[in-house]
Amino acid sequence: MTGESSLRIDKLLWFLRFAGSRSLAQDWVAEGHIRLNGRRIERASTAVRCGDVLVLPLRAGVKVIAVGTLPRRRGPVEEARGCYEVLDAAGSPPLAGQEINPAHP
Structure with a gap:
């Protein structure tokens, strides 16, 4: 963790690579x-x-993510992913055209 105890959400979203720029994160x-x-x-x-x-x-x-550590910078993807944990790993919907349950046609 950095010496800071908190980080602005716009900066966090940009550092964690959820937003392409800080102004997009603000919007x-x-x-x-x-x-x-x-x-x-x-x-x-x-x-x-x-x-x-x-x-x-x-x-x-x-x-849904839980923030584990506050990033110090906008680094590589691997560094960003190490700062949070995804809490809804099973929650992604199927893509269009895919069967929801292929065992039952």
């Missing part, structure tokens, strides 16, 4: 679709701490 937060510990947030300055749970609406579906 995403302002839309009000992100939840922090079950609470809807709309301010890019909202502080995120280790252990917090984020619900992120992504194109592929909703992703």
Whole structure:
């Protein structure tokens, strides 16, 4: 962990590579679709701490993550992935055209 005890959510989303730029992260937060510990947030300055749970609406579906450590920078993908844990690993919907249960045609 860094010497900081919290990080702005817009900066965190950019560092963890969920947003392509910090300004896109700010816009995403302002839309009000992100939840922090079950609470809807709309301010890019909202502080995120280790252990917090984020619900992120992504194109592929909703992703729930727990922040493990606060990143110091926007590093490589592997470094970013090491800072959080995905809590909904089984929750991705099937792709269009795929059978939900192939055992029952």
